[in-house]
Amino acid sequence: MKFHYYPDTDSLYIDLSEKVGAEVREVAPGVAIDFDAEGHIVGIDIDHASQFVDLSRIETESLPLVNPRG
Numbered sequence: 001m002k003f004h005y006y007p008d009t010d011s012l013y014i015d016l017s018e019k020v021g022a023e024v025r026e027v028a029p030g031v032a033i034d035f036d037a038e039g040h041i042v043g044i045d046i047d048h049a050s051q052f053v054d055l056s057r058i059e060t061e062s063l064p065l066v067n068p069r070g
Helices: none
Strands: 002-006 013-016 023-028 031-035 040-045
Touching: none
Parallel strands: none
Antiparallel strands: 002 013, 013 040, 023 031, 031 040
């Protein structure tokens, strides 16, 4: 999962998969979901993100993170 913030448009894109998006559906004003060709979610786009999300910090809880370096 990757977070991409674009300050020029105040957009936050949450990349959930390395697959290519094939369809976009707006699920709420300013919030779009990208789907791959099989209908699986590949990303979430939030316009005017700073109005909805606290961009000053990221917290995680109970994620199964693995250190690839051992």
